[in-house]
Amino acid sequence: xxxxxxxxxxxxxxxxxxxxxxxxxxxxxxxxxxxxxxxxxxxxxxxxxxxxxxxxxxxxxxxxxxxxxxxxxxxxxxxxxxxxxxxxxxxxxxxxxxxxxxxxxxxxxxxxxxxxxxxxxxxxxxxxxxxxxxxxxxxxxxxxxxxxxxxxxxxxxxxxxxxxxxxxxxxxxxxxxxxxxxxxxxxxxxxxxxxxxxxxxxxxxxxxxxxxxxxxxxxxxxxxxxxxxxxxxxxxxxxxxxxxxxxxxxxxxxxxxxxxxxxxxxxxxxxxxxxxxxxxxxxxxxxxxxxxxxxxxxxxxxxxxxxxxxxxxxxxxxxxxxxxxxxxxxxxxxxxxxxxxxxxxxxxxxxxxxxx
Amino acid sequence: xxxxxxxxxxxxxxxxxxxxxxxxxxxxxxxxxxxxxxxxxxxxxxxxxxxxxxxxxxxxxxxxxxxxxxxxxxxxxxxxxxxxxxxxxxxxxxxxxxxxxxxxxxxxxxxxxxxxxxxxxxxxxxxxxxxxxxxxxxxxxxxxxxxxxxxxxxxxxxxxxxxxxxxxxxxxxxxxxxxxxxxxxxxxxxxxxxxxxxxxxxxxxxxxxxxxxxxxxxxxxxxxxxxxxxxxxxxxxxxxxxxxxxxxxxxxxxxxxxxxxxxxxxxxxxxxxxxxxxxxxxxxxxxxxxxxxxxxxxxxxxxxxxxxxxxxxxxxxxxxxxxxxx
Numbered sequence: 001x002x003x004x005x006x007x008x009x010x011x012x013x014x015x016x017x018x019x020x021x022x023x024x025x026x027x028x029x030x031x032x033x034x035x036x037x038x039x040x041x042x043x044x045x046x047x048x049x050x051x052x053x054x055x056x057x058x059x060x061x062x063x064x065x066x067x068x069x070x071x072x073x074x075x076x077x078x079x080x081x082x083x084x085x086x087x088x089x090x091x092x093x094x095x096x097x098x099x100x101x102x103x104x105x106x107x108x109x110x111x112x113x114x115x116x117x118x119x120x121x122x123x124x125x126x127x128x129x130x131x132x133x134x135x136x137x138x139x140x141x142x143x144x145x146x147x148x149x150x151x152x153x154x155x156x157x158x159x160x161x162x163x164x165x166x167x168x169x170x171x172x173x174x175x176x177x178x179x180x181x182x183x184x185x186x187x188x189x190x191x192x193x194x195x196x197x198x199x200x201x202x203x204x205x206x207x208x209x210x211x212x213x214x215x216x217x218x219x220x221x222x223x224x225x226x227x228x229x230x231x232x233x234x235x236x237x238x239x240x241x242x243x244x245x246x247x248x249x250x251x252x253x254x255x256x257x258x259x260x261x262x263x264x265x266x267x268x269x270x271x272x273x274x275x276x277x278x279x280x281x282x283x284x285x286x287x288x289x290x291x292x293x294x295x296x297x298x299x300x301x302x303x304x305x306x307x308x309x310x311x312x313x314x315x316x317x318x319x320x321x322x323x324x325x326x327x328x329x330x331x332x333x334x335x336x337x338x339x340x341x342x343x344x345x346x347x348x349x350x351x352x353x354x355x356x
Numbered sequence: 357x358x359x360x361x362x363x364x365x366x367x368x369x370x371x372x373x374x375x376x377x378x379x380x381x382x383x384x385x386x387x388x389x390x391x392x393x394x395x396x397x398x399x400x401x402x403x404x405x406x407x408x409x410x411x412x413x414x415x416x417x418x419x420x421x422x423x424x425x426x427x428x429x430x431x432x433x434x435x436x437x438x439x440x441x442x443x444x445x446x447x448x449x450x451x452x453x454x455x456x457x458x459x460x461x462x463x464x465x466x467x468x469x470x471x472x473x474x475x476x477x478x479x480x481x482x483x484x485x486x487x488x489x490x491x492x493x494x495x496x497x498x499x500x501x502x503x504x505x506x507x508x509x510x511x512x513x514x515x516x517x518x519x520x521x522x523x524x525x526x527x528x529x530x531x532x533x534x535x536x537x538x539x540x541x542x543x544x545x546x547x548x549x550x551x552x553x554x555x556x557x558x559x560x561x562x563x564x565x566x567x568x569x570x571x572x573x574x575x576x577x578x579x580x581x582x583x584x585x586x587x588x589x590x591x592x593x594x595x596x597x598x599x600x601x602x603x604x605x606x607x608x609x610x611x612x613x614x615x616x617x618x619x620x621x622x623x624x625x626x627x628x629x630x631x632x633x634x635x636x637x638x639x640x641x642x643x644x645x646x647x648x649x650x651x652x653x654x655x656x657x658x659x660x661x662x663x664x665x666x667x668x669x670x671x672x673x674x675x676x677x678x679x680x681x682x
Contacts, residue, residue, distance in 0.1 A: 087425075118462040126428070127461055131452050137418040138453065141425020141433075148381075148407055148431070155425075168448075171418035178413055333459040334498050336466070336521035339550055339597030 008208045010252075011221040013228045016280045018288025025231035031295045037078055037226045038286050038296070039304060044070040044094035045283065046308040047103055048257075050316055051110055055261040059320060061112045066091045068224075068256030071282035072188040073158060074098055075229025075251075079237055080156055082122070087139040087157040090128040091188060095158065099125060103315030104322075111319055114329070132193075133163030136172040136185065143181035143246070154182040154240040156233065162193025164207045173214040173248060180245035184236040187248070188223065190255035195268035211248035223251030224282040256281060327353040360540045363533040365507035366396045366472075368542050369514040370434065374404050376544060377432060380518060383410040384419060384436030384472075393438055394474060394533055416442050420449035420471060427469040427523075428457060434518055437473040440527075441484025446471060447492065454523040455498030467523045470514075475503065475527035476568045476618050478665055480658040486530070487655055488567070488619035493525040494596040494628070500524040500549055501596040505570035507538040509593055512547030520549060529568035549594045552602040558588030561612035561675060564603060564629055566592040569616045569666060576671040585679060595625055603629060604636045611642035612678045616666050621649040643681035646674040 013022040027033050048067055054060035066073065073095030077086060086092070086099055093106055100121025109116025109128065117127035126142075129135030139157035146153040163169050164187060176183050187207050191198045204210065211218025217239070221232040229251055236247035254277040258265045265274075290296035331338060331346035338346065360368060374380045382397055382404075388411040391398030401409040412419050416437055423433040437443045450471065457467040477486030494501045502517055502524060504510035510528065517524035555570065556577055565573040570591050577587040588606050592598070607613045613633055615626035626647045633645060648666045656664050 085429075114460055114462050117460055118464045123464060124429070126465070129453075131448070134417075134421065134448060134452060137421020137449070138425035138428070140418065141422035141427075142429050143425075144422065145426050145429030145431055168417050168421060171413070171415035172421065175413055175415060175418050175422060179410075329462070330459075333463050335500075336458070341597055341600065 008206045009219050011219060011228045011232045012225055013231065014225050014285045014289050016224070016285050018285040018292060020289070022228065025227065025234065027230065027234070028227050031293070034227070034286070034290060035295065037074060037230065038283070038290060040074045040078070040094055040098050041070045041226060041283050041286065042304055043097060043308045043311065044074060046305070046312045047093060047097070047106065050312045051107070052261060054316060060107070060110050062260050062262045063110045064090045064260045065257035066093050068277070068281050069188055069190050069253040070094045071226035071229055072186065072223045072251045072253050075226040076156055076158060076186050076233045078226070078230045079233035081153070083153050084237070085124050085126070085142050085153070085155045086122065087126040087135050087142065087155060088128055089132070089135065089159045089163065089188070090130055091160070092158050096125070101125070103312055104318045107316055107319035108322065113322070113325065115325065133159055133166035133169045135159070136163070136169045137175070139183050139185070140172050140176045140179070140181055143176065143183035144179060147179070147181050152241050154184060154237050156184045156186065158186045158188055160193060161187060161189040161191065161198050161201055161207055162196065164210055165201055173210065173216065176246040177214040177216045180243065182240035183246040184233055184240060185246060185248045186233065187250040188253055189250050190253045192255045192259070192269065194259040194263060206250060208248055208250035214248070216246050216248060218248040218250070220250045220252060223253030224280050224285065226282055226286055254280065357539040357541050359537040360507050361534045361537050362504070362507045362510045362528065363394050363396050365511040365538070365540055366514055366528060367398055368540065369511045369518070370397060370400060371403065372542060372544050373434070373515055373518040374400065374408060379430060379432045381408050381410065381426065381431055381433045382436065383412050383423065383433060385412055385414055385438050387411060387436050392436060394530070396472070397436065416445035417449055420446035420454065423469045423471070424449060424453050424457065424467055427467045428465045432468050432518060434470045434472060437471060439485040440473055440475045440487040440489055443471070443473045443489055450493065450499060450523065450525065451496050455496050458522065459498060466521060468521050470517045470524045470526050472526045472528065474530040474533070476529045476531055477655060477661055478531035478568060480661065483655070483657060486661070488617065488650065490527055490595055491619055491623060491625040494625055498522065499596060500594065501527070502549060502594050503527045503529065503567040504593060505529065505532065505567055505591050507536070508540055509547060509553065509591070511540050512545060513549065513593060515544065516546035516549050519546060524549070527567065531568040532571070535571070550597050550599055551594065552599040553591045553593055554588065554602065554606065555591050556587070556589040558586040558610065560586045560610055561614060561678060562588045562590060562603070562606040562610045563614045563616060563671065564590045564592060565616040566595065567618065569618055572666060572668050572671060573616055576668045576675070579668060579672060580675060585675065587675070598628070598632070600632045600636060604633065607633050607637045608640045611640050613641070614646045614648060614671065614674050614678070616648045616671060618650050618666060620652045621647055622652050624649055643678040646678060648674050
């Protein structure tokens with residue numbers, strides 16, 4: 001292996017203060033697109049805050065926050081076409097919202113209601129995958145389906161730094177490379193897999209270099225920079241659509257939150273470390289850039305916060321007002337047609353619940 | 357009508373399914389030019405091309421996982437796992453994903469895939485090639501589990517498995533792959549995936565088995581006939597969903613039940629059948645239910661494999677105990 005093959009480049013457009021430090025991609029020349037990106041980041045964080053609050057008050061299940069990592073999923077989703085397919089892990093709320101999953105559906109999912117996965121919007125997108133990394137082979141299958149049908153579509157799969165240690169991920173990247181399927185693999189490297197820091201996850205210098213072993217392109221991108229993430233995924237999608245195969249993108253972010261609401265990161269992580277990462281978070285740099293460019297001001301910010309808050313509050317109220325599914329629903333989707341033995345169990349459970 | 361062995365019947369069913377439905381794909385290790393290590397996919401690459409018969413890297417979890425992605429996109433993947441011992445790597449994908457996709461999306465995404473694997477011992481193979489994992493898969497809600505015992509049933513059941521809208525684990529008894537031939541009409545007719553097959557009617561006891569153990573069960577029934585003991589033999593064929601009705605009706609008539617399977621006894625699928633019969637026909641039982649199964653040991657290497665396998669003598673011993681009881 002030559003040093004050149006092992007070289008991993010890092011994509012950046014804005015620094016943490018919002019100064020332009022890299023080539024501005026074409027899409028970012030349109031203020032409307034940047035404003036859309038910024039709105040998506042703010043909406044995601046507003047949802048996140050509300051979801052944590054609902055969990056803390058017993059009105060939502062265990063919730064995995066995306067605090068500090070909003071730009072990864074939002075940036076990736078923003079690069080996708082609507083008929084591409086997103087195969088997320090469980091921290092991609094921002095990307096799901098961008099693609100048309102509703103706030104209410106997200107609340108339903110995290111509130112423990114399967115209907116939250118029955119997206120009215122992106123009908124072919126996969127639901128969250130809680131078992132770490134086991135969804136990555138699905139993305140290869142979805143992308144292979146596109147290639148076999150000769151479609152100009154691509155699969156985008158997001159997973160965490162911890163997932164890169166999994167055999168499923170290694171198998172999937174390898175297979176994707178062999179078959180040159182139109183897939184983009186995005187690592188949300190948020191530096192922590194619950195309590196295990198990135199450096200204890202692998203001795204590899206970067207996660208992106210795992211692409212080298214699979215024979216596919218790999219690169220790093222500043223995961224706090226929504227523009228850079230979007231640009232990297234957009235380039236990878238263009239390659240995928242040209243038949244040039246998959247790409248692995250490692251987005252460098254930081255988990256400013258606990259792993260989930262069931263976690264207490266103070267057991268294993270210094271507050272000082274978290275504080276050091278706050279200045280790099282993704283919202284402020286885009287806001288600074290937009291403000292400096294004359295596209296944003298305090299009034300616009302207040303209006304946006306108000307709008308996002310209203311939307312999230314309304315969705316939360318709608319979710320809380322949604323009655324749980326009838327017990328029968330647990331039986332009705334196990335098979336296309338319930339076998340006799342399952343019908344018997346269904347009838348018994350329904351009779352016990354006293355409702356259909 | 358053509359005389360086919362079980363593995364040839366599998367091949368014929370695959371070919372038929374691929375010809376009738378463009379969405380059917382084959383993937384697995386060595387399924388292409390090699391035609392599979394048992395030749396189950398022989399000739400399919402030539403007939404249907406490399407876009408529909410995909411050789412995969414050696415990655416069983418991904419073979420199952422990729423099939424799930426393909427199935428969610430509307431394809432009908434038929435994945436081959438080379439040997440039983442390697443199918444365990446697929447359990448995570450089958451349990452956490454394939455079986456649940458319909459339920460967790462409330463029907464938005466579905467997973468019409470088949471995971472095929474040879475199963476069972478008696479072929480003097482190297483270790484990890486002779487296991488019987490059917491109960492592990494049958495424990496998973498959302499899966500169907502099928503194990504044919506003859507060329508004709510392999511043909512009909514596999515066609516139905518491929519056409520089924522839900523994931524099916526299809527375990528093919530390796531020992532029967534080339535053991536016998538049967539006239540099969542390649543007419544595309546499927547067999548139901550929710551029925552047991554009564555292969556031999558009888559009055560005095562019911563022998564329930566599946567896969568390669570059907571051979572032992574039928575031979576035992578022949579030997580018992582010479583003793584004027586009339587054994588009914590039922591091939592479960594589809595373990596999940598289980599056709600309890602056929603088994604209960606039989607035991608209600610005969611009053612005696614023997615379950616024969618190759619897998620270890622503890623938590624084997626025989627336990628499920630015994631429980632169903634206790635729940636549904638206990639007052640008809642004239643003697644305790646007997647299970648003639650593999651032992652709760654590792655599958656032995658080939659030199660002592662025969663001592664592990666249930667056989668006609670062990671079945672006859674159980675029958676004699678039952679007949680002596682009442």
